[in-house]
Amino acid sequence: MPSIGLKKLANPMPTEAPCLKVPKTDGEKTLTLANKLGLTDKTLIIQKDPTGLLCIPLTRKPEEKESALLKTQIPQLQLATQVFPEKIQQPKTLAEVLQNQLPPNLLEALPRALDIVGDIAIIEIPPELQTHKNLVGKAILKTHRSVRTVLAKAGAVSGTYRLREFDFIVGENKTTTLxxxxxxxxxxxxxxxxxxxxxxxxHNRVASVVQNGETVVDLFAGVGPFAVPIAKKHPDVKVYGVDINPDAVALLEKNARLNRVENRVYPIVGDARQIVNEKLRGIADRVIMNLPETANEFIDTACKAVKPKGGTVHFYGFIRLDETLEDMKQHFAEAVEKAGMKVESVSYAKTVRETAPHECQAVVDAQIR
Ligand SMILES: C[S@@+](CC[C@H](N)C(=O)[O-])C[C@H]1O[C@@H](n2cnc3c(N)ncnc32)[C@H](O)[C@@H]1O
Structure with missing residues (x-):
């Protein structure tokens, strides 16, 4: 997430500074030593004098001890003072890029967070910046060199597939990336x-707590960000990745191959409830339930997938308004009991991220039996 400061750009003005003059052949050695001593002025550009000597700009004159060390290591070195041009700094923030193109109130309204997925940047454009969205998009291309496409959120995540609409802003018009x-x-x-x-x-935390030899069922697997790293980290673990969205499962299949775990990740298209009933009953040491909007409705399904001897469930939910993590644990435990099993312990429970004002996503890792 970029910071949106209002720092002024450095002017490329000539500046007088102390310097070290050395033959070109000693340049690298001198620079390394001057860096080690913390002497080099990295805001100024190294120059050549009329006799061909390299002039390395310094932030200060070396102390006596430092001069002695430099002269022992580089006998031809001379201390001097001269004028250096300043480096032109690349703009680092959107506000820096746009400071001469937008009034202060609109600079203040610039998005303070953006998601980068591969070479796609996803932003939220506030209403007052709608007419300037192209300008904002172009500024993002300048501040994020690896970004090729800028998209703006055009609605909330919704529907069974948990998708959102996007407006294309600038760059390459695409929605796919690596x-x-x-x-x-x-x-x-x-x-x-x-x-x-x-x-x-x-994704990484859950992959790290999986034990060797486990069978994992990811009920809402998406493109595989839980399933793939689990299989990659644990060569003797099998992961069933279920998703109702055929496009998600096609990508999961591709990603399993891309990460060379296609022999242990089993992508399945379909409704988690039906797939567990028909194919995955009582096989799981671990179940992942990342569908926070409606995961409550699938707790009985998770219980059915778990081995009769018990297993771990990673349950993701939303906590809204005055609800607490304790409430979420309790609702989960009640639903597990209703499904004929019991929560034996909770090894981890935490809010994961803020998803909206007065709403955050949280996770409970529970051992059930
Ligand atoms: C919030 S996404 C999570 C995807 C993935 N686990 C991740 O972390 O990126 C939830 C996924 O559940 C899928 N889904 C929704 N209802 C489902 C159902 N009844 N059975 C299986 N998958 C379902 C959606 O298609 C979506 O890909």
Whole structure:
């Protein structure tokens, strides 16, 4: 997430500074030593004098001890003072790029957060900036060199597939990209299958707690950000990845191959409830339930998937307004009991991210039997 400061750009003005003059052949050695001593002025551009000597700009005159060290290491070195041009700094923030193109109230309204998925940047454009969205998009291309496409959110995540609409702003008009996370690569199509880089920590955390030899059922697998790293980290673990969205499952299949875990990740298209009833009853040491909007309705399904001896469920839900994490744990425990099992312990419970004003996503890892 970029910071939107209002720092002024450095002017490319000539500045007088102390410097080290050395023959070109000693340039690298001198620079390394001057860097080690913390002497180099990196805001100024190294010059050549009329005799061909390199002039390395310094932030200050070297102390006696430092001069002695420099002269012992580089006998031909001379201390001097001269004028250097300043480096032109690349703009780092949207506000820096746009400071001469938007009035202060609109600079203040610039998006303070953006999601980067591979080479796609996804932003939320506030209403007052709608007429300037192209300008904002172009500024993002300038501040984020790896971004090729800028999309704006055009609605909330909705529907069974948990998708949202996007407006294309600038760059290459596309919604597909290659995204890398914790050593895994994913083909993502942000318009066709749910994906959020904001869950990156959770993807890695869950993969880290899986034990060797387990069978895992990911009830709402999406493009595979839980299933793929689990299989990659644990060569003797099998993961069933279920999703009702055929596009998500096609990407999961592709991602399993891309990460060379296609022999242990089993993508299945369909409704989690039906698939568990028909194919995955009592097989799981671990069940992942990342469908926070309606996961409550699938707790009985998770219980059916778990082995009779018990297993772990990673349950994601939303906490809204005055609800607490304790409430979420309690509702989960009640639903598990209703399904004929029991929560033996909760090994982890935490809010994961803010999803809206007065709403956050949370996770409960529970051992059930
Ligand atoms: C919030 S997304 C999570 C995807 C993935 N686990 C991730 O973290 O990126 C929820 C997924 O559940 C899928 N889904 C919704 N209802 C479902 C159902 N009844 N059975 C199986 N999958 C379902 C959606 O298509 C969506 O891909």
């Amino acid at each position: 995204y890398k996370e914790h050593g895994c690569s994913y083909y993502v199509d942000v318009a066709k299958a749910y994906f959020s880089p904001r869950l990156s920590h959770e």
